[in-house]
Amino acid sequence: MHTIWKGSISFGLVNIPVKLYAATEDKDVKLRNLHSKCHTPIQYEKKCPNCDEAVGNDDIVKGYEYVKGKFVILEEDELKQLKQELEDKAVEIIDFVNLDEIDPIYFNRSYFIGPGENGAKAYSLLREALLKSGKIGVAEMTIRSKQQLAVLRVYQNTIVMETIHYPDEVRKASDVPSVPEKTDLGEKELDTAIMLIDQLTTSFNPESYKDDYREALLNLIQKKAGKNEGKTPADAPRENVVDLMSALQASIDKSKEKPAAKEPAAKTKKKPEAGKKTKTARKKA
Numbered sequence: 001m002h003t004i005w006k007g008s009i010s011f012g013l014v015n016i017p018v019k020l021y022a023a024t025e026d027k028d029v030k031l032r033n034l035h036s037k038c039h040t041p042i043q044y045e046k047k048c049p050n051c052d053e054a055v056g057n058d059d060i061v062k063g064y065e066y067v068k069g070k071f072v073i074l075e076e077d078e079l080k081q082l083k084q085e086l087e088d089k090a091v092e093i094i095d096f097v098n099l100d101e102i103d104p105i106y107f108n109r110s111y112f113i114g115p116g117e118n119g120a121k122a123y124s125l126l127r128e129a130l131l132k133s134g135k136i137g138v139a140e141m142t143i144r145s146k147q148q149l150a151v152l153r154v155y156q157n158t159i160v161m162e163t164i165h166y167p168d169e170v171r172k173a174s175d176v177p178s179v180p181e182k183t184d185l186g187e188k189e190l191d192t193a194i195m196l197i198d199q200l201t202t203s204f205n206p207e208s209y210k211d212d213y214r215e216a217l218l219n220l221i222q223k224k225a226g227k228n229e230g231k232t233p234a235d236a237p238r239e240n241v242v243d244l245m246s247a248l249q250a251s252i253d254k255s256k257e258k259p260a261a262k263e264p265a266a267k268t269k270k271k272p273e274a275g276k277k278t279k280t281a282r283k284k285a
């Protein structure tokens with residue numbers, strides 16, 4: 001795994017040198033935009049519409065539009081100084097809470113945390129303390145020039161850091177239009193819906209789910225490439241497609257692996273008592 005950040009975790013007087021690794025990756029099939037006439041990849045140049053001229057990186061400054069058409073210009077030195085003041089290479093745990101107290105809407109991105117040099121023992125201490133207490137740590141840190149709120153928890157014997165949104169970054173659910181406050185539902189309709197939920201209830205197994213669109217797209221690409229329908233830009237050398245085909249086939253084979261069978265759910269369940277609310281688990285895998 002590629003290390004994307006080095007620093008430390010601190011809580012109280014304990015300081016743990018750590019390394020950060022991306023825990024997830026996007027598996028999207030990336031498609032290029034080509035010129036339909038010659039099948040050459042399209043380039044997007046930076047151009048000023050006011051001056052009608054191409055702009056290089058040295059001619060670009062950062063600005064914030066505080067009212068329509070008016071900008072506050074921020075110099076690179078100002079941004080660099082601000083970044084240095086905030087980024088002290090430390091993940092500071094400020095609170096410990098229960099995981100089910102945080103709604104999944106707050107979660108953003110996951111990172112694996114591994115111990116740095118001479119940090120194995122302190123790393124193990126934090127991991128075991130989190131496990132035995134059943135708590136997760138709420139921390140603040142700065143990564144990639146942005147201050148982040150994050151939680152630390154244990155996942156398969158490894159400490160995971162998950163960045164979470166600040167409260168003002170989560171939009172209000174009350175702003176969603178046309179959401180009914182209350183609707184009169186027949187008891188039979190509700191019982192039938194609950195019965196259907198019971199019949200479809202099973203243990204969560206991530207391997208049971210796959211991206212059908214990505215598999216179909218890879219199959220289509222492989223089929224067209226196998227029929228020599230590949231297009232080469234004019235005057236460009238034709239490259240061997242063996243490696244591409246191997247990669248495509250490997251992706252397709254992997255996506256076709258049979259998932260583990262789901263455990264059958266009970267078809268009947270006692271009707272909930274009147275006025276008794278069901279508890280919804282909000283655990284994040």
